Amino acid sequence: xxxxxxxxxxxxxxxxxxxxxxxxxxxxxxxxxxxxxxxxxxxxxxxxxxxxxxxxxxxxxxxxxxxxxxxxxxxxxxxxxxxxxxxxxxxxxxxxxxxxxxxxxxxxxxxxxxxxxxxxxxxxxxxxxxxxxxxxxxxxxxxxxxxxxxxxxxxxxxxxxxxxxxxxxxxxxxxxxxxxxxxxxxxxxxxxxxxxxxxxxxxxxxxxxxxxxxxxxxxxxxxxxxxxxxxxxxxxxxxxxxxxxxxxxxxxxxxxxxxxxxxxxxxxxxxxxxxxxxxxxxxxxxxxxxxxxxxxxxxxxxxxxx
Amino acid sequence: xxxxxxxxxxxxxxxxxxxxxxxxxxxxxxxxxxxxxxxxxxxxxxxxxxxxxxxxxxxxxxxxxxxxxxxxxxxxxxxxxxxxxxxxxxxxxxxxxxxxxxxxxxxxxxxxxxxxxxxxxxxxxxxxxxxxxxxxxxxxxxxxxxxxxxxxxxxxxxxxxxxxxxxxxxxxxxxxxxxxxxxxxxxxxxxxxxxxxxxxxxxxxxxxxxxxxxxxxxxxxxxxxxxxxxxxxxxxxxxxxxxxxxxxxxxxxxxxxxxxxxxxxxxxxxxxxxxxxxxxxxxxxxxxxxxxxxxxxxxxxxxxxxxxxxxxxxxxxxxxxxxxxxxxxxxxxxxxxxxxxxxxxxxxxxxxxxxxxxxxxxxxxxxxxxxxxxxxxxxxxxxxxxxxxxxxxxxxxxxxxxxxxxxxxxxxxxxxxxxxxxxxxxxxxxxxxxxxxxxxxxxxxxxxxxxxxxxxx
Numbered sequence: 001x002x003x004x005x006x007x008x009x010x011x012x013x014x015x016x017x018x019x020x021x022x023x024x025x026x027x028x029x030x031x032x033x034x035x036x037x038x039x040x041x042x043x044x045x046x047x048x049x050x051x052x053x054x055x056x057x058x059x060x061x062x063x064x065x066x067x068x069x070x071x072x073x074x075x076x077x078x079x080x081x082x083x084x085x086x087x088x089x090x091x092x093x094x095x096x097x098x099x100x101x102x103x104x105x106x107x108x109x110x111x112x113x114x115x116x117x118x119x120x121x122x123x124x125x126x127x128x129x130x131x132x133x134x135x136x137x138x139x140x141x142x143x144x145x146x147x148x149x150x151x152x153x154x155x156x157x158x159x160x161x162x163x164x165x166x167x168x169x170x171x172x173x174x175x176x177x178x179x180x181x182x183x184x185x186x187x188x189x190x191x192x193x194x195x196x197x198x199x200x201x202x203x204x205x206x207x208x209x210x211x212x213x214x215x216x217x218x219x220x221x222x223x224x225x226x227x228x229x230x231x232x233x234x235x236x237x238x239x240x241x242x243x244x245x246x247x248x249x250x251x252x253x254x255x256x257x258x259x260x261x262x263x264x265x266x267x268x269x270x271x272x273x274x275x276x277x278x279x280x281x282x283x284x285x286x287x288x289x290x291x292x293x294x295x296x297x298x299x300x301x302x303x304x305x306x
Numbered sequence: 307x308x309x310x311x312x313x314x315x316x317x318x319x320x321x322x323x324x325x326x327x328x329x330x331x332x333x334x335x336x337x338x339x340x341x342x343x344x345x346x347x348x349x350x351x352x353x354x355x356x357x358x359x360x361x362x363x364x365x366x367x368x369x370x371x372x373x374x375x376x377x378x379x380x381x382x383x384x385x386x387x388x389x390x391x392x393x394x395x396x397x398x399x400x401x402x403x404x405x406x407x408x409x410x411x412x413x414x415x416x417x418x419x420x421x422x423x424x425x426x427x428x429x430x431x432x433x434x435x436x437x438x439x440x441x442x443x444x445x446x447x448x449x450x451x452x453x454x455x456x457x458x459x460x461x462x463x464x465x466x467x468x469x470x471x472x473x474x475x476x477x478x479x480x481x482x483x484x485x486x487x488x489x490x491x492x493x494x495x496x497x498x499x500x501x502x503x504x505x506x507x508x509x510x511x512x513x514x515x516x517x518x519x520x521x522x523x524x525x526x527x528x529x530x531x532x533x534x535x536x537x538x539x540x541x542x543x544x545x546x547x548x549x550x551x552x553x554x555x556x557x558x559x560x561x562x563x564x565x566x567x568x569x570x571x572x573x574x575x576x577x578x579x580x581x582x583x584x585x586x587x588x589x590x591x592x593x594x595x596x597x598x599x600x601x602x603x604x605x606x607x608x609x610x611x612x613x614x615x616x617x618x619x620x621x622x623x624x625x626x627x628x629x630x631x632x633x634x635x636x637x638x639x640x641x642x643x644x645x646x647x648x649x650x651x652x653x654x655x656x657x658x659x660x661x662x663x664x665x666x667x668x669x670x671x672x673x674x675x676x677x678x679x680x681x682x683x684x685x686x687x688x689x690x691x692x693x694x695x696x697x698x699x700x701x702x703x704x705x706x707x708x709x710x711x712x713x714x715x716x717x718x719x720x721x722x723x724x725x726x727x728x729x730x731x732x733x734x735x736x737x738x739x740x741x742x743x744x745x746x747x748x749x750x751x752x753x754x755x756x757x758x759x760x761x762x763x
């Protein structure tokens with residue numbers, strides 16, 4: 001176990017999450033606070049579930065292997081359910097916070113929308129979950145030793161890192177799905193999140209048969225990603241426009257908005273969204289603020305005549 | 307909230323770090339939308355708003371119902387100011403999260419790598435009872451007695467400091483603080499550097515060491531006690547807090563450390579909130595006299611002038627740019643992003659010729675939140691002890707870290723609500739202690755079992 005393993009596993013497990021943090025969360029203080037509070041809620045759920053498991057183990061016979069295994073399975077499932085329960089509690093708390101922010105703001109719009117909060121909460125849960133799974137392993141990876149010398153799998157560190165990464169992503173998407181389900185009272189979305197979480201945790205019982213646990217988890221992650229993307233207002237068209245953003249004609253961008261008389265200069269998202277609101281542009285009703293919607297096109301220049 | 311800390315320095319002088327969280331008594335900032343005509347009305351609003359209470363939704367309702375333009379604008383301005391307070395609240399929380407996190411990172415990194423700070427090498431005279439007793443009851447009793455001694459010493463020193471301040475013995479206080487920071491910046495840094503070099507087996511000759519420590523210490527003294535770039539001052543305050551925390555971690559025995567942490571949060575609560583509490587009297591006296599509390603004791607998240615405030619133009623021109631920059635940073639989220647900032651930086655250049663009054667006004671607005679150095683020290687002691695004694699487990703350290711940050715967040719929320727000096731230790735230390743003991747005893751076996759089977763929850 002060398003520095004290479006340490007750095008490799010760290011970046012595999014936490015690289016995407018830190019990228020998400022730096023590019024989407026780090027700039028806004030409110031989002032950082034929501035992230036840390038999300039991590040705190042996950043921690044409390046873990047604490048309670050460990051308490052239950054600990055009591056159960058202490059009350060049982062330590063020699064009975066099957067019982068201990070059964071208690072472990074029970075512990076894992078109970079922990080998953082408790083995590084989702086705390087996600088719901090966190091949703092309630094954020095809803096109250098949004099009402100407070102709306103009441104305080106000047107135009108009845110809170111500075112952060114529930115969808116953004118859902119995303120940040122998901123990342124908070126994911127980061128804390130990943131950190132708790134991975135940090136001790138990483139610390140051990142720096143020290144001396146041989147992986148799998150007693151006959152266990154030699155890919156332990158690598159697969160742990162990949163599993164951590166997929167779990168962080170999954171928590172992010174589950175956050176979005178869960179909050180969307182709570183917002184629009186679609187209980188089947190919430191149930192789907194719980195079932196997915198139970199499935200992923202249950203699949204990890206297949207370890208060290210990594211094909212059984214990693215591959216389905218990644219497939220589930222892809223499905224959850226697509227679903228969350230669609231729920232957040234994405235579509236295939238949006239994706240194509242975003243990917244082709246650099247080559248799109250400036251005229252084309254203005255045309256989609258129905259703006260006339262634009263010229264090449266730096267556009268101002270805030271003023272644009274206010275102007276769109278004034279003009280009762282249909283875009284505003286769809287999105288929380290046109291500024292967010294237009295951000296992918298920030299490379300393109302357009303402005304209003306007014 | 308007031309954060310206050312009595313700087314304690316060496317082992318000869320008793321250490322009392324008392325802290326509470328302080329909010330700046332700054333008037334709410336008028337909004338800067340589309341020209342500055344709101345600024346004058348905004349200041350009138352500020353006084354009215356401070357007199358009144360938070361009316362929340364009523365403001366919006368009142369604004370919509372009134373027909374005339376001015377009440378609408380007034381209530382809108384009030385809402386803006388409240389929103390600004392909240393936005394400043396979130397920003398201030400982050401302005402405190404970053405230094406607290408940095409201090410903890412330095413302490414944890416040192417504890418995990420330098421063996422010196424985890425070796426038992428005697429105790430301070432403030433914890434005279436030894437914990438090397440065979441029975442659990444005796445050990446518990448000794449730790450409680452140690453705590454009583456330590457807290458009494460802290461109380462005595464705090465009361466002494468408050469009396470000195472009340473009777474205007476500024477020279478004595480300044481001398482005491484200068485001695486403390488001298489000790490911290492030179493002696494403790496020398497020991498720290500020596501141990502780090504020993505750990506990594508790096509050779510350094512005495513002349514180089516002398517030059518390095520001399521420069522570090524001299525610049526530190528100037529930055530902390532006189533004037534210096536804000537960030538450098540903040541960095542030095544973080545470093546001396548970390549050094550102090552490391553001393554505590556090394557010399558406080560195990561159980562005594564935890565009991566002392568608990569007792570000190572209770573003491574902090576009482577010292578800041580009780581009407582005759584020493585810290586409350588200190589802060590109130592400082593506010594009466596309209597003086598800032600000594601810069602060596604408090605970490606400030608924004609530009610803070612020393613006791614002599616309004617300096618003449620030439621002297622003020624240097625830092626004025628920084629104040630304006632701080633003000634600009636504070637307001638950047640009010641403006642539209644990107645291109646407006648380039649406009650602002652152009653308009654900033656004629657700023658230094660502005661009259662003094664607007665400069666003072668701007669200083670007041672950007673004072674930010676202050677946190678006492680003792681808060682830093684005790685947060686770092688908690689996290690450092692968790693890192694040192696939690697069976698080599700990083701989960702416990704991480705859990706304590708998150709708990710402390712959440713406690714700080716809640717404390718700042720209470721600050722935004724109550725707008726007066728509040729203790730910063732109780733909530734964070736309580737959360738930290740709960741999470742330390744529960745993570746170490748409950749979560750660790752669970753996570754270890756999961757990791758050994760490679761299960762994921």
